Amino acid sequence: MRPFAYSRPTDANSAVQALSAAASANSPVADAAIQALAGGTTLLDLMKLDVMRPSALVDINPLSDVWSAVNLDGGNLKLGALARMSDVAAHADIQKNYPVVADALKLAASPQIRNMASLGGNVLQRTRCTYFRDVSYENCNKRNPGSGCAAMDGFNRTHAVLGTSGQCIATYPGDFAQALIALNATVEIIGKSSARTVSFAELHRAPGNSPQIETTLMPGELISSFSIQGRWPRSTYFKVRDRQSYEFALSSAAIALEVQDGTIRDARIALGGVATVPWRARKAEGLLKGEKFDDALASQVAEAAFEDAVGSKHNAFKIALGKRVVARALHQAAAMEI
Amino acid sequence: MSTAAPEPKANMGQPIPRYDAVAKVTGKAQYGADVALVNPVYAYLVTSSIAKGRIDSFDLADAKTVRGVVDIVTHENAEKLKEAKLFSNGGYTSSTIQPLKSADIAQDGEIVAVVLAETFEAARQAAYAVKVNYTAAVPTTTFGSPGTTSAPAKGQLAQFKEDPKVGDFAKAFESAEVKITAEYGTPAQHHNPMELFATSCVWNGDSLTIYEPSQYVHGLKNGVAEQLGIDADRVRVINSYVGGAFGSKGSMTPRTAIIASIARRLGRPVKLVATRDQGFTIATFRAETRHQVKLGATRDGKLTSLRHEGWEISSRADPYAVGGTKTTTRMYECPNIDSLVSIVRADRNTPGFMRAPPEVPYMFALESAMDELAYELKMDPIELRRVNDTMKEPIKGNTYTSRSLMACFDEGAKVFGWSQRKAEPKSMTDGDWLVGYGCATSCYPTQMAPAAARVRLQRDGHVKVQIAGHEIGNGAYTVIGLVAAERLGVPIDKVSVFIGDSDLPPAPVAGGSNSTASTCSTVIMVCEQIRQKLFKATMPDETLIDKAKETVGVGQTPVTRAAKGDRQIDYERAFDALGVSVIEEYGEWKPDGAPMDAFRAMNKGQMRMVGGPEMKDKIAYAFGAEFVEVRINRWTHEITVPRLLGAFAAGRIMNPTTARSQLMGGLIWGMSSALHEATELDERYARYVNDNLADYLLPVNADVPSVEVIMLTEQDDHINPAGVKGIGELGNVGTNAAVCNAIFHATGQRLRKLPIRLEQLDI
Ligand SMILES: Cc1cc2nc3c(=O)[nH]c(=O)nc-3n(C[C@H](O)[C@H](O)[C@H](O)COP(=O)(O)OP(=O)(O)OC[C@H]3O[C@@H](n4cnc5c(N)ncnc54)[C@H](O)[C@@H]3O)c2cc1C
Numbered sequence A: 001m002r003p004f005a006y007s008r009p010t011d012a013n014s015a016v017q018a019l020s021a022a023a024s025a026n027s028p029v030a031d032a033a034i035q036a037l038a039g040g041t042t043l044l045d046l047m048k049l050d051v052m053r054p055s056a057l058v059d060i061n062p063l064s065d066v067w068s069a070v071n072l073d074g075g076n077l078k079l080g081a082l083a084r085m086s087d088v089a090a091h092a093d094i095q096k097n098y099p100v101v102a103d104a105l106k107l108a109a110s111p112q113i114r115n116m117a118s119l120g121g122n123v124l125q126r127t128r129c130t131y132f133r134d135v136s137y138e139n140c141n142k143r144n145p146g147s148g149c150a151a152m153d154g155f156n157r158t159h160a161v162l163g164t165s166g167q168c169i170a171t172y173p174g175d176f177a178q179a180l181i182a183l184n185a186t187v188e189i190i191g192k193s194s195a196r197t198v199s200f201a202e203l204h205r206a207p208g209n210s211p212q213i214e215t216t217l218m219p220g221e222l223i224s225s226f227s228i229q230g231r232w233p234r235s236t237y238f239k240v241r242d243r244q245s246y247e248f249a250l251s252s253a254a255i256a257l258e259v260q261d262g263t264i265r266d267a268r269i270a271l272g273g274v275a276t277v278p279w280r281a282r283k284a285e286g287l288l289k290g291e292k293f294d295d296a297l298a299s300q301v302a303e304a305a306f307e308d309a310v311g312s313k314h315n316a317f318k319i320a321l322g323k324r325v326v327a328r329a330l331h332q333a334a335a336m337e338i
Numbered sequence B: 001m002s003t004a005a006p007e008p009k010a011n012m013g014q015p016i017p018r019y020d021a022v023a024k025v026t027g028k029a030q031y032g033a034d035v036a037l038v039n040p041v042y043a044y045l046v047t048s049s050i051a052k053g054r055i056d057s058f059d060l061a062d063a064k065t066v067r068g069v070v071d072i073v074t075h076e077n078a079e080k081l082k083e084a085k086l087f088s089n090g091g092y093t094s095s096t097i098q099p100l101k102s103a104d105i106a107q108d109g110e111i112v113a114v115v116l117a118e119t120f121e122a123a124r125q126a127a128y129a130v131k132v133n134y135t136a137a138v139p140t141t142t143f144g145s146p147g148t149t150s151a152p153a154k155g156q157l158a159q160f161k162e163d164p165k166v167g168d169f170a171k172a173f174e175s176a177e178v179k180i181t182a183e184y185g186t187p188a189q190h191h192n193p194m195e196l197f198a199t200s201c202v203w204n205g206d207s208l209t210i211y212e213p214s215q216y217v218h219g220l221k222n223g224v225a226e227q228l229g230i231d232a233d234r235v236r237v238i239n240s241y242v243g244g245a246f247g248s249k250g251s252m253t254p255r256t257a258i259i260a261s262i263a264r265r266l267g268r269p270v271k272l273v274a275t276r277d278q279g280f281t282i283a284t285f286r287a288e289t290r291h292q293v294k295l296g297a298t299r300d301g302k303l304t305s306l307r308h309e310g311w312e313i314s315s316r317a318d319p320y321a322v323g324g325t326k327t328t329t330r331m332y333e334c335p336n337i338d339s340l341v342s343i344v345r346a347d348r349n350t351p352g353f354m355r356a357p358p359e360v361p362y363m364f365a366l367e368s369a370m371d372e373l374a375y376e377l378k379m380d381p382i383e384l385r386r387v388n389d390t391m392k393e394p395i396k397g398n399t400y401t402s403r404s405l406m407a408c409f410d411e412g413a414k415v416f417g418w419s420q421r422k423a424e425p426k427s428m429t430d431g432d433w434l435v436g437y438g439c440a441t442s443c444y445p446t447q448m449a450p451a452a453a454r455v456r457l458q459r460d461g462h463v464k465v466q467i468a469g470h471e472i473g474n475g476a477y478t479v480i481g482l483v484a485a486e487r488l489g490v491p492i493d494k495v496s497v498f499i500g501d502s503d504l505p506p507a508p509v510a511g512g513s514n515s516t517a518s519t520c521s522t523v524i525m526v527c528e529q530i531r532q533k534l535f536k537a538t539m540p541d542e543t544l545i546d547k548a549k550e551t552v553g554v555g556q557t558p559v560t561r562a563a564k565g566d567r568q569i570d571y572e573r574a575f576d577a578l579g580v581s582v583i584e585e586y587g588e589w590k591p592d593g594a595p596m597d598a599f600r601a602m603n604k605g606q607m608r609m610v611g612g613p614e615m616k617d618k619i620a621y622a623f624g625a626e627f628v629e630v631r632i633n634r635w636t637h638e639i640t641v642p643r644l645l646g647a648f649a650a651g652r653i654m655n656p657t658t659a660r661s662q663l664m665g666g667l668i669w670g671m672s673s674a675l676h677e678a679t680e681l682d683e684r685y686a687r688y689v690n691d692n693l694a695d696y697l698l699p700v701n702a703d704v705p706s707v708e709v710i711m712l713t714e715q716d717d718h719i720n721p722a723g724v725k726g727i728g729e730l731g732n733v734g735t736n737a738a739v740c741n742a743i744f745h746a747t748g749q750r751l752r753k754l755p756i757r758l759e760q761l762d763i
């Protein structure tokens, strides 16, 4: 860890000012010299590993008074970016109306981490690719653009099979983001001069030719909240991992269904543990709309979700596993008593 | 009494809480790195990012500009330390790959520089700024990589004495009615104790004090003295607590002498706390192994032939092997046996012992093969073991001092509900889950080594026991205190125990599960010396002394009687008669069959362990039977273990509370060695990939909802005065096989290569 300046502004404007001080438009946000500090469970880890090297941290926790609110007014949900994972997971109205949100949070990390970690920090957590996290490997295009990718021919069991590029196959590790992308969430962002709202699906960027650029946030910008329209009581988060708790997904699915008289009116499927970014399986969703649920349909949908998947040496199993996960998760959502 | 403090059965001590429990849960227990030093310099290691090649140059300019940097030590300016010999070759070190000696790199993560600074943070920052320019060569990683060399262990490794054989295996196998030939594999694993590899070195004139978690303070003291070229009496190693070790802190690692030498050069105390990932390469690990097992049997299950061949990875520099065939060839009655162990060299760090070093990988192979044979014979796996149970080991024909294997199976089977098992694989389901039951034999050699102790009894009944044993979580303080209390007839809270300090009388390495047997036998002997003094003072009539000895039951007599007898000694009168206020005795104990040089070696920090299959005309093992239920999700293939159960018989159980937690921990470890723990290798670079606790999987509570331990009564008068067989490593032997056997039962799929991951299931 390198020495850094630490500030603790008490209102959003000063926080954004502080973050913009040295912002340069052409350096990716994740590499910016000034970083926001929320729970610190991703950021401090990566600083100790010398992967992230900010020279200044802007502690945004004093904004919690305003930014940790959870609001369920008018049939919509608004979640403050500084709300803690544990608080949101335990919120009775969210468990009832948005089980996919509560489950995705509850099944992530450990109780200690969930108590510290914020929703904003959670969606911006960085990949667990071991080559990315170990600076003794020079070749990592994400950390060291143009240097190659150590994972491509290395040990890549946990890597992605969807959304990969010739530059990077790192998995987006988070769970909560799958719930957000499935429910068409929007993200409220504030910057130095203005505030904007974008669809959550536009927040993350697939690696393509520049895996070092992970989001569409501009330097100096902060996420203030997430919003979800409508209620999704028939929704679930299904996660498969190498141990029963405290582990990232090998494959997961966020599912939300709207069923009327046995017919599926709306369907949402997002995939975790298998893709480079929060992943929406839109084509697969399309097969469900207007249909009645059965096992044959579930298998067809699962196939479609992984149509474009490409495996590497150790992670090819994720394709078959992912399909089974989608089918099971759909089954579970369809069978929910609501 | 409660689950955690089980009711003692015959030949068990009282279930008292840990001596150090409060200190540990309140954070008062001081571990090596907790010891405050005066004006320390902090060390941070720089380790190599290549496994083979050489260092061309260092670029230290950036590192030196970091504020607070005191010094940077590399091979270019390091003190040249004396050569260290491998512990298994009469020396002390766990690896002869000596860092900072030359520009050559022999393994991944070899120490290439030590950065010294006024704060830990500055040292770390500067360490990241050190640039090392290498010329890398292509390393050999593991089995199947180009460039490995393989040769029999016998002849390269002094410790490895025999490839057990008897009868004519080839002929008997050829004509066997039923045959099994199968290949098995176990992965590289790292101990990952919670407490990191820390070393603090403080010089006072020409005397050195080392605060370091060690399972063998006398070994470490002598080893460091040798490397520094100083008198061993000038070195003191202190560690009141060791935060887990599992073998990784058993023999000296190269870091200690390096830190000591830097502290001497700087004239200041130096403190190193190596990082978790560095721990994967600066200490030892459990090497990956491969096995081929051949079993031949009659139709009714009697073994007629058994062959076990094992291959183990070691470094280029050192021939290390755990060599478990000495156990697997002696488990069951069989007239024709053959075995061979080979060491396969690659460009890796030198492996070492890890909890039940030989038995975990080798019993996995044997107990899996036994299960395969049982299915082939359509026989209950427990019955197959019963048919082949024996009181005589087949190689030399020696008799087991005691062997309660089938009693363990029977008791375990009853409590587990083994009779509910349907014999056919894939025949038990529960909704989405395929259910399987598996079992396996657990065993561990009973081992002992020479030790010395000093015990002091005060007139007011206070007792002080001094012995350089080790508290590695094994409950050493507790059992040592307990035997002294029992022998001297005082309540446990009057006993103070001092261990973990090389200035105390030497005790052996806390490894090989010999600790309780050796230290308690010694303390019993020294307490007996005190009692003799007391008897003599109160009973001048010699014939009465002998009588008293009998009634108070020295040695093998159950404690209850001993304690009763103790009350008969009138301490006050004895002290008056002797005219003293304190009796202090020192004594040295060695097990039967210890070599001539046993005490000399003990004082030089060298092990002379006796026991297991290597005793003169007997053989001593603790046994157990382990049972596992697995449930496999038919859709996701997730493997869960709702129940683990072990029934064990291991001679005298000193304290059912601490024994139970040892055995529970063992069962969890054993399960984990099948389903979780594996160090992944990057085969291109011979580097460890998942070198952190997020990626190196260990079970969490949710993975072990029910772990049940049954301890059977067993009394063995032929092993040591304490009657103890040792349980530190027993619990995690065989569990891996029981898990795989249960997976086979659930799915019909036999998995022979650990770890089992869900993608291996094809159901
Ligand atoms: C061992 C381990 C296991 C884990 N397992 C899981 C798991 O199973 N599933 C899962 O989903 N997660 C898991 N996590 C990740 C964990 O959930 C994240 O670390 C956490 O959510 C990050 O939140 P934080 O508030 O601590 O973020 P921080 O570390 O404070 O911030 C992370 C990044 O986001 C930026 N940032 C934070 N808040 C904002 C904001 N409001 N606007 C703009 N930028 C912001 C920071 O500058 C930083 O770059 C695990 C973590 C660990 C260490």
Ligand code: SF4
Residues within 6 Å of the ligand: A127, A129, A130, A131, A132, A139, A140, A141, A142, A143, A148, A149, A150, A151, A152, A167, A168, A169, A170, A211
């Ligand atoms: S997968 Fe991406 S993050 Fe991992 S090494 Fe390759 S480029 Fe780096």
